[in-house]
Amino acid sequence: MISVVQRVSQARVMVNGATIGEIGAGLLLLVCAEKGDSEAQADKLLAKILKLRIFSDEAGKMNRSVQDVQGGLLVVSQFTLAADVSGGNRPSFTNAAAPDDGRRLYDYFVQQARSVHPVVATGEFGADMKVHLVNDGPVTIPMTIR
Numbered sequence: 001m002i003s004v005v006q007r008v009s010q011a012r013v014m015v016n017g018a019t020i021g022e023i024g025a026g027l028l029l030l031v032c033a034e035k036g037d038s039e040a041q042a043d044k045l046l047a048k049i050l051k052l053r054i055f056s057d058e059a060g061k062m063n064r065s066v067q068d069v070q071g072g073l074l075v076v077s078q079f080t081l082a083a084d085v086s087g088g089n090r091p092s093f094t095n096a097a098a099p100d101d102g103r104r105l106y107d108y109f110v111q112q113a114r115s116v117h118p119v120v121a122t123g124e125f126g127a128d129m130k131v132h133l134v135n136d137g138p139v140t141i142p143m144t145i146r
Contacts, residue, residue: 001041001105002081004030007054007139011074013123014130021121023072028133032081033097033105042109045145049073050117054139062139072119076131077106099126 005027012022029049033042055064055071066073082096097105103125114120123129 001037001045001109001145002032002034003045003049003143004078004081005049005052005054005141005143006030006133007136008074009134009136011131011133013074013076013121014132015124015127021074021076021123023074023119023121025069025136026071026119027066027073028131029073029075030078030081031075031106031109032077032079033102034082034095035097035101037097037101037105039105039108041145042105043112045143046109046112046116048143048145052141054141067117070118072121073113073117074121074123075106075110075113076123076129077102077125 008028009025011028012019014020050067051065053065054062055069057063079093079096079102082093083091084095085091096102106125110120110122
């Protein structure tokens with residue numbers, strides 16, 4: 001699975017002009033399942049994200065996790081993270097999981113996140129979403145779990 005993790009001071013996702021998910025300080029997670037991914041990759045990705053020490057401590061060093069600071073998670077599906085641009089100027093998305101598999105793994109990831117973290121908001125799988133965020137730092141970290 002692939003994720004782009006962004007530390008935010010606030011973030012929200014809108015569909016058809018309505019806000020459907022919103023957090024204050026925390027992490028915006030853009031998440032993509034690739035062909036062959038399973039719940040095992042989703043579990044490993046979530047565990048890594050929850051322990052990722054990218055929030056500042058008293059000394060200003062990135063030494064705290066989203067759990068340590070009790071930040072929110074905004075989880076947004078984004079199959080375009082699987083883009084392959086090596087063959088030309090038009091991205092290929094053949095590495096992305098099929099829509100049914102992608103939805104299943106996205107829903108699983110969200111369910112697991114909600115079972116261990118108190119504040120989890122989401123986008124809408126497959127929808128045309130508008131994501132608004134204030135990237136804090138900026139801190140943006142791409143992650144791939146195989």
